[in-house]
């Protein structure tokens with residue numbers, strides 16, 4: 001489909017710092033040369049004249065770093081939102097709805113745009129791939145769990161306990177999917193640290209997060225679908241960010257699409273106070289993100305080590321697109337969720353509420369003009385609607401690890417990790 005020939009790769013990966021080109025093995029995450037931290041990015045054959053065939057995510061397969069596609073994977077749905085736009089003072093608001101909303105054709109199985117990255121990452125893997133290890137605050141794990149179940153790809157997901165709330169699926173998970181739950185006070189950051197250790201086991205491999213070109217280009221299909229629906233690139237792209245991977249993916253996709261002289265969409269990234277490390281880093285450009293983890297509404301936006309200064313990362317994308325990061329508090333996010341439900345008739349997640357609230361603020365502050373063509377990425381929508389429409393099956397953890405608080409000392413943590421490693425050494429075999 002669409003230029004993808006099984007077993008061959010229609011793209012190369014290129015280092016955004018030194019320009020070294022690599023033939024992709026489906027797993028590569030970093031440039032092997034010694035220099036500043038830098039993302040690899042995918043460069044596609046025949047860039048600019050890509051074919052579009054079929055529907056859903058793999059309609060864009062010619063600009064996805066995959067060697068295989070999967071049948072019946074839904075894609076982003078983009079529509080004009082005039083009434084919502086009017087309510088926040090915009091004449092030309094478009095929404096990319098990433099979730100479950102059958103009347104609009106939105107069918108993402110785990111209700112966020114993480115479904116787009118999961119299928120792309122799996123389609124990028126070589127045959128007989130190692131066991132993928134993926135830490136997540138919840139949405140990414142849900143997306144990978146379901147995609148890996150459908151296509152029988154072994155993976156090991158590491159999540160903090162509250163993430164299990166969202167682990168409900170249209171059917172039972174397959175035996176190739178193992179969920180390790182960190183109990184107690186564990187945070188998303190603890191899941192990341194833990195997954196780093198697990199990925200070092202023989203036969204295991206770190207999925208790589210924002211460093212994985214499959215993730216960024218999979219999420220970037222939101223921009224491709226929007227440009228197709230609108231007939232041009234938007235002036236401004238708005239999205240709530242944790243790591244910023246989705247916004248970088250949208251930015252890279254826009255760069256591939258734009259015609260000579262066309263401006264790149266300005267990125268407006270949004271975070272949720274009181275925990276907004278990307279916002280803090282952007283305010284104090286160059287300084288490290290703040291080391292705080294309080295209680296924002298949108299837990300998935302709490303990545304403590306986002307790819308800010310890395311070449312090709314958040315800072316570069318903001319500078320290249322003349323973009324900005326805005327913050328909003330829980331109260332404003334809740335009001336935005338209510339507004340969306342009132343006007344559009346569908347529930348949205350807290351992260352999407354953060355994005356809508358921040359956009360409304362930006363319009364009020366004159367940062368976004370009323371006549372700009374704005375694309376709002378609503379990722380996390382229709383979860384309540386899906387629970388009403390379908391019978392969802394809660395996932396069972398494969399392993400629960402009690403996780404100590406930070407003040408209990410490294411010895412206790414080390415003991416937990418040791419147990420985790422011992423318990424999981426059979427995962428690679430068991431999962432196959």
Ligand SMILES: [Zn+2]
Nearest residue numbers: 015018031033
């Ligand atoms: Zn390099």
